[in-house]
Amino acid sequence: MSISKRLSARLFPVLVASVLSTTFILPSAQAQTAEAWPTxxxxxxxxxxxxxxxxxxxxxxxxxxxxxxxxxxxxxxxxxxxxxxxxxxxxxxxxxxxxxxxxxxxxxxxxxxxxxxxxxxxxxxxxxxxxxxxxSSVVLWAQVSTGIKTFDELLKRARDAGKEPISFGTTGSGSVSEQSVEQLARHFKLNLLKVPYQGTAPQVADLVAGHVNIGTADYPIASGHYTKGTLVPLLVIGKHRLPELPNVPTNYELGIKEPDFxxxxxxxxxxxxxxxxxxxxxxxxxxxxxxxxxxxxxxxxxxxxxxxxxxxxxxxxxxxxxxxxxxxxxxxx
Missing domain, CATH: 3.40.190.150 (Bordetella uptake gene, domain 1)
Structure with missing residues (x-):
């Protein structure tokens, strides 16, 4: 038998034992790591x-x-x-x-x-x-200076070809704020202008300041401005009306059900x-x-x-x- 074959014959059992021991040790080591976590x-x-x-x-x-x-x-x-x-x-x-x-x-x-x-x-x-x-469900809000007080009034205003587009704030590409309003625009043929932001807080700040006309935000985020009369709720984006806004309809009530936002x-x-x-x-x-x-x-x-x-x-x-x-x-x- 050649030297290489004799070495292989001797090393093979060692390698097998090593692999087997590793196989059984790893789960044990993983379990011990998880037991100690977090350190x-x-x-x-x-x-x-x-x-x-x-x-x-x-x-x-x-x-x-x-x-x-x-x-x-x-x-x-x-x-x-x-x-x-x-x-x-x-x-x-x-x-x-x-x-x-x-x-x-x-x-x-x-x-x-x-x-x-x-x-x-x-x-x-x-x-x-x-x-x-x-x-949570977001609410579509209008800045009070727009004079828009209901969703029906928004429809009338945003369908008026003689007026400038209604600007709406979004929290970025693919956001609920963007896609839900785009869904409304397509369904009702509205003339809107998109203004992107990095998050809800800066979007609401500009909405309150009147830099955009409409925008979406969770009720808790906008409730203080609603109480002060700065923002007007137009529509709930979701399946159920909010207890805090019982007279504000949902997009589901308007027949817009997919996707679920x-x-x-x-x-x-x-x-x-x-x-x-x-x-x-x-x-x-x-x-x-x-x-x-x-x-x-x-x-x-x-x-x-x-x-x-x-x-x-x-x-x-x-x-x-x-x-x-x-x-x-x-x-x-």
């Missing part, structure tokens, strides 16, 4: 500027997670490209449970459908849903995050979402606390992605 601060990326609803929800959940997990959960606002900058950052982060993404529907679904090359991430493949924890906020980890860490995060996030502190903020502002995770959350994401894609394709025709 350092966790970065909680919000892909929007401070002051908006996603930021508010994120900071409350992060504070609760800090208490539950025993490590600081630090919010980092990373706005830009309608949420894509923050999402890309987390998608490319180490899947170790220490960098998480807290997006909303716009940053995660609408943005990717509207601008896939700009977004440059796949919400269905690059992330694991920890949980969707709150739902209900907004959710949630928490996601990069794909590849170990299952035991994901499970720990899910349990902690569900506890945080049902905490008194979070429920007080969410429900006190007219939102609905939910908790969807795993297959349920994944199925919802796919349905919304497909529905928005159909809507976007019809817009391009």
């Amino acid at each position: 350092k601060p966790i970065k909680y990326v919000v892909p929007w500027p401070p002051g908006g609803p996603t930021d508010t929800f994120g900071r409350t959940i992060a504070a609760e997670l800090s208490n539950i997990l025993g490590q600081p959960v630090v919010v980092e606002n990373k706005p830009g490209a309608t949420g894509a900058i923050g999402a890309q950052t987390v998608a490319r982060s180490a899947p170790d449970g220490y960098t998480l993404l807290a997006p909303n529907t716009t940053a995660f679904i609408g943005n990717v459908v509207a601008s896939p090359k700009t977004a440059n991430f796949d919400p269905l493949k690059d992330f694991i849903p920890i949980g969707l924890f709150v739902e 209900t907004i959710w906020n949630g928490l996601f980890a990069p794909a590849g995050t170990p299952a035991p860490i994901v499970e720990k995060l899910r349990k902690a996030t569900e506890q945080a979402a049902h905490s008194e502190a979070f429920r007080k903020i969410a429900e006190g502002q007219g939102n609905r606390v939910i908790f969807q995770t795993g297959e349920e959350a994944s199925a919802r994401l796919k349905e919304e992605f497909d529905s928005r894609t159909r809507f976007q394709d019809s817009n391009r025709q």
Whole structure:
């Protein structure tokens, strides 16, 4: 027998033993890592500027997670490209449970459908849903100086070819604020002019100042301006009227039902995050979402606390992605 063959014969059992030992050690090591996790601060990326609803929800959940997990959960606002900058950052982060993404529907679904090359991430493949924890509906508002007091008055004004287009603020490409108003414009043949912003807070600020005529925002964000008489509610974008605005109709009542523009906020980890860490995060996030502190903020502002995770959350994401894609394709025709 040649030297090389004798060496191979001797080394083969060693290699087999090494592979087998690795196979059995890795799950054990992974379990031990998950059991120790977290051992350092966790970065909680919000892909929007401070002051908006996603930021508010994120900071409350992060504070609760800090208490539950025993490590600081630090919010980092990373706005830009309608949420894509923050999402890309987390998608490319180490899947170790220490960098998480807290997006909303716009940053995660609408943005990717509207601008896939700009977004440059796949919400269905690059992330694991920890949980969707709150739902909300936006309201279409008019600046009081426009003189528009109802949705019917908006229709009349925006169909008048002799007047300038109605300007509307959006929070970026693929956002609910953009797509829901574009849906109305197409359905009712309205003459509108789009003005993009980086987030809800700056859009509302310009709407209140009269720099744009109409715009969408969650009721809690705009309620103070509504109370002061600066903003006038025209339409609820969703399935149900808001208790705070019982006389304001919904787009569903007008026969506009797809896509569903209900907004959710949630928490996601990069794909590849170990299952035991994901499970720990899910349990902690569900506890945080049902905490008194979070429920007080969410429900006190007219939102609905939910908790969807795993297959349920994944199925919802796919349905919304497909529905928005159909809507976007019809817009391009």
